[in-house]
Amino acid sequence: MRPVAPRPPLPALLALLWALLPGPGGAQTSVHPKAVIIPRGGSVVVNCSTSCEQHKLLGLETVLNKKEVASGSNWETYELSSVQEDTTPFCYSTCNNNEQSQAIMSLTVYWLPERVELAPLPPWQPVGENLTLRCQVAGGAPRTNLSVMLLQGEKLLSLPQPAGATPVAEVTATVLARRDDHGTNFSCRTELDLRPQGLGLFQNSSVPRQLRTFVLPEVRPHLAAPKILEVGTRASVTCTMDGLFPVSEAQVHLALEDQRLEPRIDRSKDSLLATARVEATPGEEGSHPLTCAVSLGNQRRSTQEYVTIYSFPAPNLTLSESEVPEGTEVSVECKAHAGAAVTLSWGPDGSPLPRAQTTLNATAEDDGREFLCSAMLVVAGEELHKHKTQKLSVLHGPRLDQETCPGNWTWEEDTPQTLRCQALGNPTPTLACRREGDRALLPIGDLRPVTRAISGTYVCRATSSRGAVTHEVVVNVIYRQSNLATILAVAGLIVGLAGTVGLAAYLYNRQRKIRKYKLQKAQEQAAMKLNSPP
Numbered sequence: 001m002r003p004v005a006p007r008p009p010l011p012a013l014l015a016l017l018w019a020l021l022p023g024p025g026g027a028q029t030s031v032h033p034k035a036v037i038i039p040r041g042g043s044v045v046v047n048c049s050t051s052c053e054q055h056k057l058l059g060l061e062t063v064l065n066k067k068e069v070a071s072g073s074n075w076e077t078y079e080l081s082s083v084q085e086d087t088t089p090f091c092y093s094t095c096n097n098n099e100q101s102q103a104i105m106s107l108t109v110y111w112l113p114e115r116v117e118l119a120p121l122p123p124w125q126p127v128g129e130n131l132t133l134r135c136q137v138a139g140g141a142p143r144t145n146l147s148v149m150l151l152q153g154e155k156l157l158s159l160p161q162p163a164g165a166t167p168v169a170e171v172t173a174t175v176l177a178r179r180d181d182h183g184t185n186f187s188c189r190t191e192l193d194l195r196p197q198g199l200g201l202f203q204n205s206s207v208p209r210q211l212r213t214f215v216l217p218e219v220r221p222h223l224a225a226p227k228i229l230e231v232g233t234r235a236s237v238t239c240t241m242d243g244l245f246p247v248s249e250a251q252v253h254l255a256l257e258d259q260r261l262e263p264r265i266d267r268s269k270d271s272l273l274a275t276a277r278v279e280a281t282p283g284e285e286g287s288h289p290l291t292c293a294v295s296l297g298n299q300r301r302s303t304q305e306y307v308t309i310y311s312f313p314a315p316n317l318t319l320s321e322s323e324v325p326e327g328t329e330v331s332v333e334c335k336a337h338a339g340a341a342v343t344l345s346w347g348p349d350g351s352p353l354p355r356a357q358t359t360l361n362a363t364a365e366d367d368g369r370e371f372l373c374s375a376m377l378v379v380a381g382e383e384l385h386k387h388k389t390q391k392l393s394v395l396h397g398p399r400l401d402q403e404t405c406p407g408n409w410t411w412e413e414d415t416p417q418t419l420r421c422q423a424l425g426n427p428t429p430t431l432a433c434r435r436e437g438d439r440a441l442l443p444i445g446d447l448r449p450v451t452r453a454i455s456g457t458y459v460c461r462a463t464s465s466r467g468a469v470t471h472e473v474v475v476n477v478i479y480r481q482s483n484l485a486t487i488l489a490v491a492g493l494i495v496g497l498a499g500t501v502g503l504a505a506y507l508y509n510r511q512r513k514i515r516k517y518k519l520q521k522a523q524e525q526a527a528m529k530l531n532s533p534p
Contacts, residue, residue, distance in 0.1 A: 124297030
């Protein structure tokens with residue numbers, strides 16, 4: 001709307017003058033209507049009349065645009081247009097006897113406020129803190145009939161407050177932000193109540209503004225990450241935080257040093273879990289800060305841990321030769337990566353050093369010996385260990401001895417037994433055991449059952465590219481005599497019925513003792529051969 005121009009002072013002075021001038025007779029000037037209220041910019045028709053039959057003057061005094069639309073002998077009608085403000089036009093008349101009079105009318109203009117605006121809300125409002133709403137209203141008339149109120153949705157937050165006479169009225173209300181207020185709209189409304197004037201109730205509202213509330217706990221996020229990470233490996237890091245609202249709006253920033261990670265974010269109720277992978281690449285050795293920051297609303301919580309990236313290759317273990325003939329001198333060396341220390345499992349005892357070495361004269365006992373090189377590195381207070389092993393192969397001739405191939409075996413017939421005989425050597429020798437006389441092969445392994453047919457003396461021969469050795473093996477099998485049943489039967493017939501049982505028992509017991517005696521003798525002879533030098 002156009003601004004209202006100030007009214008010139010002259011018409012007011014004239015109106016005051018006419019009001020102060022007394023009329024000498026009973027002549028009167030009338031105006032109709034005496035009071036009217038119209039919308040701003042509207043028009044109104046005003047009738048001026050006089051009671052004197054003959055008059056010199058009759059008219060309407062106003063600062064407004066006027067146009068005479070009709071007249072009579074003692075009246076005139078005018079149209080006032082484009083009315084912008086309250087004013088008090090007056091009708092005046094002068095009779096022939098110079099009697100003067102006037103009548104003042106009240107012209108009131110109404111209009112809705114030009115601006116009804118709710119002050120911007122904060123982008124985010126913490127839950128549990130007070131929020132002050134401010135509504136500004138500019139313009140609007142008549143102000144005595146204009147009230148202002150604040151609303152949340154359609155809920156009235158305060159009683160209607162009068163706009164007052166100031167050019168810009170301001171109304172405030174304070175609310176406590178809650179979780180339930182998140183996403184609700186706040187607005188400001190004006191009411192111009194002209195119902196007493198018979199016009200009605202006019203309302204005007206501001207553009208609604210949406211409130212966003214949030215909860216971000218004071219605690220820091222929980223960051224789980226490895227303290228150390230080896231070059232060439234990857235590890236998972238997680239960042240969690242509880243008590244967030246609304247969790248869907250929470251943002252997570254994960255970074256290793258200045259390298260931003262791309263986490264996968266899982267949200268559940270009021271909790272958040274961010275997971276990312278960290279990869280250690282060559283050239284990044286050292287301690288690096290790992291940061292997790294959770295942002296919600298206009299606040300941020302962060303936590304920081306340090307990850308030490310290290311390089312720790314396995315130690316180097318070298319043998320001057322990994323396969324040597326018996327009697328060869330072999331050098332063994334164990335070396336560690338820079339910063340690490342090593343120990344050699346077969347060598348002189350001592351403190352860990354960056355390098356360890358030893359020499360040995362290879363014997364048959366060293367064949368298959370495994371050397372262990374252990375490296376130790378301290379990273380961020382943690383001891384790390386890596387190992388490397390290598391076997392030595394010593395070439396030596398065949399070996400048959402009492403330990404690997406016992407020289408005497410004595411068993412009872414029909415019992416299950418196991419015959420062991422193994423030749424040692426590198427390369428592995430071939431083994432054959434043949435009985436003296438018929439050259440029958442000795443069955444090595446499980447004997448189920450033992451039979452008297454394997455009894456005898458055998459010569460075992462082990463042969464390889466590095467020579468041959470022989471070893472004698474004696475196998476004794478103790479078996480029952482076959483005429484025992486016949487003797488018992490004949491004795492029974494001779495002795496007769498009365499002495500049969502006693503004689504048979506005596507003979508059986510005697511044979512059992514003889515058999516036991518022979519078995520003991522055979523075992524003693526075998527033990528003597530076993531202990532006698534070859």
